Amino acid sequence: MNKFWERLLTIDRRAIFVVIFLALSVPIFLQIGLPIPVTREVQILYDALEDLPRGAKILVSCDYDPGSEPELQPMAEAAFKYFVANDLRFIIIGLWPQGPIQGNRAIEDINESDDELIVENGDTLYFGADLVVVGEDTARYGIDFINLGFQVGQELVIQRMGTSFEATFPSDRRFGRPQKEFPIMEGIYRLADFDFVLNLSAGYPGTVEWVQFAVDRFHVPVGAGNTAVQAPLAYPYLDTGQLTGILGGMKGGAEFERLVGHRARATMSMTSQTMAHIFVMLFIVVGNIAFFVTRGKSERRDLRK
Amino acid sequence: MSSEFGVWLAAFFTIGIASFLYKDNPLYKFCESVFVGISAGYWAVALFWENLIAKMFDSLGISYFFGLWPEKGALQDIFSGVWNWNLLHILAGILGIMMLLRLFPKIGWIARWPLSVIVGSTAGLWMITYFQSNFLSQLQKTVVPLFDIGRINELSEIGAAMSEQGRAIPFDAYFAAYLGNLILIFGTLTGLVYFYFSKEHKGVFGKTAKVGIYFLMITFGASFGYTVMSRMSLLIGRLYFLFSTWLGFVN
Known part of the structure; x- marks a missing residue:
């Protein structure tokens, strides 16, 4: 389980860029309206x-x-x-x-x-x-x-x-x-x-x-x-x-x-904006979980040294 | 797909700058250098025409003297016996030349004089302005009752009218009315305690300062959230440009 979190912490930053790019682009094509x-x-x-x-x-x-x-x-x-x-x-x-x-x-x-x-x-x-x-x-x-x-x-x-x-x-x-x-x-x-x-x-x-x-x-x-x-x-x-x-x-x-x-433009962009915010929040939460889960392990490793 | 050369150029530079996200590369370096060069050039031209020419040569009448501007200036007015305050622009011109003398090491010290004028006048201007706008007005609005009685009364009246229509006031309105002022006062006081460094942050004082840190962190968090929103907005703008104006995929 820990390996999964460790791997998450070392993920290539470009993967995050791709996710954000998709989160922003897809709603532009779908043109879904959100209540404002x-x-x-x-x-x-x-x-x-x-x-x-x-x-x-x-x-x-x-x-x-x-x-x-x-x-x-x-x-x-x-x-x-x-x-x-x-x-x-x-x-x-x-x-x-x-x-x-x-x-x-x-x-x-x-x-x-x-x-x-x-x-x-x-x-x-x-x-x-x-x-x-x-x-x-x-x-x-x-x-x-x-x-x-x-x-x-x-x-x-x-x-x-x-x-x-x-x-x-x-x-x-x-x-x-x-x-x-x-x-x-x-x-x-x-x-x-x-x-x-x-x-x-x-x-x-x-x-x-x-x-x-x-x-x-x-x-x-x-x-x-x-x-x-x-x-x-x-x-x-x-x-x-x-x-x-x-x-x-x-x-x-x-x-x-x-x-x-x-x-017009601002209204149309709100779906992309919302999607991007959801992913950013997700990244922050997952990143913090991964950090706290793996921190204990690395601290124990440091103590052994 | 757009047939305008300018749009293709803009798309090229957008992709060129965005290519940095993959890794640093010559295309990015080229686009960055072009951007920096054009920005510097734009500012130089804008300031030359809007500042030096308009404020100095046009207002003094030098442009008129050489037949480059139709309106007379301060120098023509003075020779006609009419006082024109724009004549003081000569003083500004002299200070500007003095500032440029720092390019010559032997007489570079002269540049300190116009610098002193700038520092002095800016300090004088901002001292009063900041004191009024950022200190007195803010302080005045921090001295408030613990509960927003006026707003609570107002909400109860609005709430009664709305409940007849089968609607209700959102919870955050009540939250702001009952706790808004309390949080404002508490946050301001604890924040100020944190910035008081003449006493060691220990015991009750230290704990209060720690609460102040939490308030500051919430502020920084809100600011960070806004920054994320701003950057995403810019990216959305560029994506709309690429997908709509350039490629024509979206209306």
Whole structure:
């Protein structure tokens, strides 16, 4: 019996990789849906968005790069879809250089129109960039949403937005035109003029900095979508009320997708995620049993020596 | 199967990096080197255009002077008799040049000056911020009654309404209301005792510290669980890319 456990402890690590690969891959092909209960922290964020009046302005800070796309991109897509469907205006910025590019990709992906472009009053408008169609709703660049791009300076960017938003983000990303030319920017002079901030963050600068500067200094409500690695760092800010909800990793994204009625990538991935977790837990339990069963034997062997 | 060159390239690098799981190999080394090189290059270009050009040359009006930017800057404003705070960017530029002087050993000591400015200003900025956000706010929310009376009352009202509909409040809601605050206070105190090193961890004090260790271990366990979830999510993302975007097996 002991030999079995000893052999388990010396198993080739590549065998474990194969098991994890299968645990993740097979559910992708089977496409089995699992029930996704909504946790309190996700519900708080959703409720905060629900409470916003039509036409409210939301600052979306995409502080991540393609490396965190599987976790944060589904959140961005679900959020943008919700904003368009509920007539909420959103302004995309990024404290990470690739963040606003990810924001643009999310807009492109949620667009449901099959047309490529339309010509309106002599202007060519591209779907997925200038116009976004979600169900029966349409959002237009510069009026309903805008991308102001990346700004270098980490947390100091947030600090500067607190006093002058225009000085921090003088022009838009798509056309390079002064931001004041766009109707969506009307009435936005500083950070406190926003009704809500949604921060999608994969590290530094990210949620911690948004809490410390935007929430505690300028008293703007901030909700966060985090990678799972970063989520434990953000949780202490939830109970204190400094954060208005957290979407923690892919699971948080799946819950949010459920609430906004946009069951997409995060929801689809939850079966793979669950299978992998079951196997990881199994490996931990079996590994510990094997360790404790064989430890006695090796200790006796050491004593004999 | 995708016909886009970019998708094939991404698939090649994904498989190349994943090949390390089998063993270290030249393909992995190649992919890793390309990734590191591109990342460094991307950051250099991004910081050059977003920081040096935008914050220094554009805001001061140097780009305008050479006809490379349509808007006037601080220098043009000053010569027109209008004060522009962006003129202070000259100071930042001088500090930046001083920082680069560490490349020359004989005058490298000059780099300590801008370093001092960075250390001083960062310390000043973070001291207040951390004190407010991570100390005062957290401390304030730790001083709570032993039982969450408000939440218990709220649950009893919700529970009465729900039982009429034949539903019940989940057990964890009651657990959090009755024991949540107690665990919070107990965990905080025992955790603090563990980090008190001026007294030897013996007797009751030692046992309390040991309970503190258990609380810390639960925290680390939760953090590890989240890390596992995060890494699995990234792997799922890559698998979806391979099976869906590249090979087209899954919609």
